[in-house]
Amino acid sequence: MEAGRIHCDLLVIGAGMAGASAALFAAKRGLKTVLVGSTAGLQFAGGMLDLLGVQAPNTANIPALRPWEAMAALIQEQPLHPYARIPLQEIRRAFVEFTELLASAGLSYYCEPENNLQIITSLGTRKTTYLVPKSMQSNAAALAQKPPCLLVDFEGLKGFSARQISATLGKHWPGLRHASISLNGAVHKSYPQPLAWELENQAVRAVLVKALRKQLQGEEVIGLPAVLGLASAGQVQAELEKELGLKVFEIPMLPPSMPGLRLKETMEKLFVNLGIQTLLQRQVQKVARSEGDGFTAYIGPDEPLTMVRARGILLASGRFFGKGLHATRKGILETIFNLPVYQPENRALWHHEDLLHSQGHPINRAGLETDENFRPLNSDGNAAFPNLFAAGTILAHNDWMHLKCGSGLSLATAYAAVNAFVQTRSNAFG
């Protein structure tokens, strides 16, 4: 073994939803795993985990309440969509395994396995999703059953208005009331994260409980912005419910979202728990083949570069924001292996003229095409390398924003790609 080198089974490039979950799946399967990349993508996670939010690609404005049925329609309509490569049972297993991992690190999620949930957002709209943080379970229930409900915002907190939400939802929800409370004297925070940290403090919570009691007029449930703590969020919510004697739920805000941050921090905790070696906020500068079919990746940007020798690589470097793909005048490039990228023929075809076109924009389906084992293809249409896999949004033929399937796509493809890598390894060893 050479000095200054890290040796591993699987190097995961990209620390967004796909990369991070792939690292967890791999480590759980006993692989020595190294994770490199920026967690920036996770900073924007909302905290909800979508599976498939729309009934069909052509009718993207109709929410899917039965996601598995919508999935069948999607596969039929878009046979190249990555979901079409994975048995539905595997997708279910990916979600189960992932949520179990989160629960083991103290973060609980809620879902109805056959249905999507709908929850109230900070705009007063409905968000259709598959898994929600436990703190939003009552959100979904309240929106479904519409009991007498009090929505509360904090004076001075930016980006959340209880009045706005109740103005939107109140037409069909007679028992919906809104109030604004001030924690002056205790705290006054304009931004969600500092407020969330403050609410971890028992004394501040006591002020909050007192202020909430004053506003209640017989409501059965209270909706609050999603700022109920960070590290001990479950405890904060449980205590509020106990003190007030009624259900309390969170309403997701725009990023940076506290439920998203809890998810990110829980995953980072799991990296440690599962013994994953992380090189976070660092980038792969180049990758070379090393003898015996392995790869050597050089991790920067600062010199001296860290060398990682891996038996396999899982590429989850995302699209343009994640810098896995790079758009030039002449076309779209894959940034690390320079793999061929499926893309519209020329720039003129990247976008429809209509911004909100019901089909979504062609560029959003650009990405890497793979074989059935999620190995990216070379220009001949064969797997570029026997031990290079790809997962997440970098995959071609998926428009996750349009179909509202981002987390599910990342989890399911990461799960499938890791399993495929394990499979090729055991094949190799007979």
Add this chain to the structure above:
Amino acid sequence: MVLTLSFYISLALFFLGLLVRMIGWLRVEIGTETGRIGLFTAVFSSLKAVLLTLLSPRIFKIMAVLITEIGLQLPLLKNGFLRWLAHMCMFYGFLLLVLMHALDETVTAALFQDYAATLNPFLFLRNLFGAMVLLGMALACLNRIGRGRKFKATNTNDLVLMILLGLILFSGFLLESVKIFSEPAFDRMAADYMGAEDEDDLEALKVYWSREFHVVFAQPPGSDDLETGRNLHMENCAACHSRPEAAFLSLPLSDRLRPLALWLNRSQADLWLWYFHFGVCFLAMILLPFTKFFHFISVPLSLMLRAADPPAPAPMPHKNPARLALEMDACTHCGVCSEHCSVAPIRRIIPNDHILPSEKLTGVKKLAHGKRLDPDVLESLSQGSFICTECYRCTQRCPSGLSLQTLWQLSKQTLAAKDFPEPHGWVRQYAADQWADRLEQSPADHPLCEDFARHRHVSESPETFSACIQCSICTNVCPVVSAGNGLTPPDMTPQQVMNLLRLNLKDLALGSRMVWDCVTCYLCQEHCPQGIRVTDILYDLRNIATRRLQQVRQLGPETPKTALPVASPPAAVRKNAL
């Protein structure tokens, strides 16, 4: 007679100067915590303290200091052997010259009954002591020339001391050299001490003295009766005169001057030089309290006072203004502090001498003595003072035992009270938009150009901030934003500062609380999903602001905006920007 009179007048002036100097100590005001002390209180409490110390076991500590720090000058040895050697030579050479030569009638004559200035070993020793001083001076000069390349090492005070010392030494040696070949001196001595009026005897003695004692006669002696000359010498002169070879410096000098000897003898040079030598010595004595010579008194006092301080374990640094005044007077401008100063290298970027403790002290001394200083000087003194990190190295190194760190702490208070605080202080004079208004009126539009060429500012190049997507993650993780309760929020958040850069409204950010309250914890930079160097930018803005706001700081208070022809568009944009 004239001599005695001038001596006593000089002595009186010396004591007067000393008194003026010491009373000056009581007028010193430094820092905002302590006030002036009355004359009576000062005298009374000093006497009390001295008495108490003399009766306490601390007297032994003071005596130890007297031996090690003043006698052996160990604090100097700590700062280098050559420096110590130079000072030891000058100190002991000069001290012994004063005691054994200047005060010979009182000291030497009392100790040695057959003392005569021209007798060995005194003749030799005088030359030796003089040589020691010269050697010390030469080493000191070399040291200062060497350091002068790095920073301004020598000021007027140092020069005055060197010149006075040099004049005393030079006139002394010259006097001795001239006296060696002086015919008038020979004649005077012969008239006084040789009873015989015999012309032949005198001629014989002249022969002997011109051969053996290097005297130059206008008329070469007629006789060559060396034997008689020697006998006469043994009889009349030898009791008081050793051979001049012992004057190992004066004799060679005298030999060099021989060609001029006749002329010098004729013009009674020995007499004039004698007057000159005494004159310079008296001048030095009168000036002693007001020149660097004063450290001869103030440094031992300072060191002994320090020894008398209440002992460890927790010695509190004293803040007694009178004692600090004494200590400032004990600064010898030796430059050791500046050599060890942690922030001295900053002077390569900011060419301000007041960054160096040895130079800053001069300004601080004037400040403490209530002298009027120009705003420019105060500005520069403030800049230098607030760059100091109070790391304590100067205090540890100072061979004179000055409480430098205390001085810096207190002088910073004084400067702040005089409206010359550190940038963090004065930047609060105005809100961010008021600063921006001022910058708009400032005639110098791009005073940074030169600076920009030298160090590229991160906040100047669009690549650093153009990737910002205003996601507010920086704001959310910022502990400064978080710490702002409802009463004192920062006027803007990191993300808003980035936005101002994107809108090319940097001037509006320069005076903002966010820029100045940033604790450089780097959370924003570490969390930024776009990899923007948020903290580096905030810090850079502070650097730019320090210079640019400084330039518009002294504009009249609230110059009316109506002075501008129309409401300037940026003002309107600015309001929306926030």
